[in-house]
Amino acid sequence: MGKTSLVRQFVEGLFNDEYLSTIGVKISRRTVELPDQNAKANLLVWDLAGGDDYSKVTSGYLAGASGVVMVCDLTRKNTLQMLEIYARQLDKVSKKNLPKVILANKVDLTTDRQITEEALNLIGEKLNANWFLTSAKTGEEVEKGFTQLAELLI
Amino acid sequence: MSQEPSFLPHESRAFDLLSSRVGYAFINAEHVIESAQGIIQSLSYTPDVSVINQPLTDAFVEFFGYEESLDEMLAGNVPFIEIAEVNRPTFDDDVDYFDFGIYPADNKNPGEGLILLVENTTSQGKLMQRLIQQRNELRLAQSDLANANRELHKVNELKSVFLSMAAHDLRSPLSIISTYADIMLTHKDKQPFEQSYVFSRILEQSMWLNSLIDDILNLNMVEQGKLKVNLEKTDIRMPLRSIVDQFQPIFKNRNIDIRLEEPEEAVWVSADANRIKQIALNLVGNSAKFLGDSGDIRLTVATDSATNEAIIGFGDNGPGIPPAQQEELFQLFYRTPGASKFAGTGLGLYIVKTLSELHGGTIEVESEEGHGTTFFLRLPIMTSD
Numbered sequence: 001m002g003k004t005s006l007v008r009q010f011v012e013g014l015f016n017d018e019y020l021s022t023i024g025v026k027i028s029r030r031t032v033e034l035p036d037q038n039a040k041a042n043l044l045v046w047d048l049a050g051g052d053d054y055s056k057v058t059s060g061y062l063a064g065a066s067g068v069v070m071v072c073d074l075t076r077k078n079t080l081q082m083l084e085i086y087a088r089q090l091d092k093v094s095k096k097n098l099p100k101v102i103l104a105n106k107v108d109l110t111t112d113r114q115i116t117e118e119a120l121n122l123i124g125e126k127l128n129a130n131w132f133l134t135s136a137k138t139g140e141e142v143e144k145g146f147t148q149l150a151e152l153l154i
Numbered sequence: 155m156s157q158e159p160s161f162l163p164h165e166s167r168a169f170d171l172l173s174s175r176v177g178y179a180f181i182n183a184e185h186v187i188e189s190a191q192g193i194i195q196s197l198s199y200t201p202d203v204s205v206i207n208q209p210l211t212d213a214f215v216e217f218f219g220y221e222e223s224l225d226e227m228l229a230g231n232v233p234f235i236e237i238a239e240v241n242r243p244t245f246d247d248d249v250d251y252f253d254f255g256i257y258p259a260d261n262k263n264p265g266e267g268l269i270l271l272v273e274n275t276t277s278q279g280k281l282m283q284r285l286i287q288q289r290n291e292l293r294l295a296q297s298d299l300a301n302a303n304r305e306l307h308k309v310n311e312l313k314s315v316f317l318s319m320a321a322h323d324l325r326s327p328l329s330i331i332s333t334y335a336d337i338m339l340t341h342k343d344k345q346p347f348e349q350s351y352v353f354s355r356i357l358e359q360s361m362w363l364n365s366l367i368d369d370i371l372n373l374n375m376v377e378q379g380k381l382k383v384n385l386e387k388t389d390i391r392m393p394l395r396s397i398v399d400q401f402q403p404i405f406k407n408r409n410i411d412i413r414l415e416e417p418e419e420a421v422w423v424s425a426d427a428n429r430i431k432q433i434a435l436n437l438v439g440n441s442a443k444f445l446g447d448s449g450d451i452r453l454t455v456a457t458d459s460a461t462n463e464a465i466i467g468f469g470d471n472g473p474g475i476p477p478a479q480q481e482e483l484f485q486l487f488y489r490t491p492g493a494s495k496f497a498g499t500g501l502g503l504y505i506v507k508t509l510s511e512l513h514g515g516t517i518e519v520e521s522e523e524g525h526g527t528t529f530f531l532r533l534p535i536m537t538s539d
Contacts, residue, residue, distance in 0.1 A: 019290075019291070019294075020283075020287065021283060021286045021287040021290045023239055023241075023279060023282050023283045023286055024238060024239020024240060024241055024279065025237070025240055025241060026240075026241035026243075026249075027215055027216060027240070029215065044215055044218050044219075047241075049286075060236060060237060061237060063219075063235075064217075064218065064219025064220045064223070065219065
């Protein structure tokens with residue numbers, strides 16, 4: 001889905017085409033300026049394994065979470081359905097009603113796209129989360145998505 | 155009298171090794187690190203500043219957000235906090251893995267403070283990472299393959315629909331052309347040779363085209379598993395006679411002699427006469443194609459009492475087929491290099507083989523370069539009424 005690539009783009013402004021599966025958790029830090037609120041937010045981003053590896057161990061990482069960035073892959077339809085499952089698991093182990101945003105990644109792969117904006121609207125309403133069409137590769141909307149979460153957290 | 159603990163050399167070495175892989179720290183009730191051993195200092199997010207007297211969440215951001223849970227642990231309400239497989243980047247752009255755990259320093263008196271325990275699990279982590287990487291790559295490949303397959307099926311279905319429609323649309327005008335050519339040929343005695351030659355060629359080519367349309371439609375049916383034969387008790391000589399009778403007048407103008415050499419008595423097989431004609435049409439058509447302006451085509455019927463089979467031969471004295479090409483003849487769309495100068499699709503022999511097998515029979519080829527080719531269709535003889 002490109003979670004690690006999104007975090008790397010957000011934190012370091014870099015992109016690497018090489019696919020490397022994440023196990024466990026990788027923690028990164030970045031300060032975000034919020035001019036509208038005349039504030040700065042120090043974000044600690046926990047990049048977690050997804051798919052089947054989103055397990056009991058992963059649940060342990062979520063106890064201290066203040067907000068959530070959920071990621072789906074626009075070129076793989078089933079990743080959108082997985083968001084609902086993740087959201088249910090999240091509700092069980094974390095604080096209730098955590099602010100969320102959805103990053104629908106790989107918008108740059110236009111010809112392979114399998115997820116429509118209508119489908120994103122539906123899931124966004126269900127999860128009470130705004131969504132952004134992002135590209136970890138080009139950086140499109142990545143900053144905007146993370147910044148909106150920071151604004152929700154302030 | 156107190157005594158300093160002393161270590162044997164191997165115990166000291168073991169302690170050093172352990173210290174390079176694990177670390178522990180004492181955290182007081184204010185969440186401040188009071189003492190640390192092993193790898194704790196090197197893992198701190200502020201490695202240049204001593205972790206001693208630093209708040210836990212400054213030195214280890216992993217516990218940021220866990221402040222309430224730490225207080226609950228100090229109150230005896232939370233037994234432990236564990237964060238496994240924490241990734242830490244290395245200087246050479248690699249990743250090390252660590253398990254973090256916080257436990258009460260004294261279970262009976264948890265308010266006294268907490269123990270932070272850190273273990274380097276890089277070797278297990280890397281092994282696990284490789285396994286998951288391979289699994290994920292496999293899944294992605296499977297998913298891509300499934301998508302490609304779905305697309306191929308869609309395209310194939312479209313192709314089938316198009317071919318069916320095109321074949322059906324071709325058949326009507328073709329039927330009119332061949333009918334008129336046939337009518338004209340019935341009066342060939344009153345026509346100059348050139349005229350009857352032209353009509354016979356029109357009729358011949360119409361028949362090949364019709365046969366090609368059959369093959370295209372049959373191929374669609376084979377792909378959909380719908381190609382069927384209506385097996386009935388059949389004297390195998392009858393459909394073969396029909397083919398020979400049909401072609402004799404047409405081939406006469408090309409100096410091609412087509413004959414059926416048959417036994418006097420009927421040879422009964424379980425067959426679909428129309429499909430047998432289709433097989434014969436394909437094989438005779440192939441022979442005629444390669445014979446050019448003259449030659450012989452022989453259809454033969456014999457029986458093999460040892461195997462209880464009827465053996466139908468379709469022979470010619472054409473150029474023959476090199477041995478290396480004979481093995482591939484019945485593959486779909488295969489065309490011999492020598493066939494490239496003639497019109498064709500590579501469908502015919504594939505359909506012949508499929509139809510032969512639907513009859514419970516086999517088809518084989520015998521050929522020698524410069525000495526012609528014979529195809530042998532073997533069908534089980536009906537043993538009783």
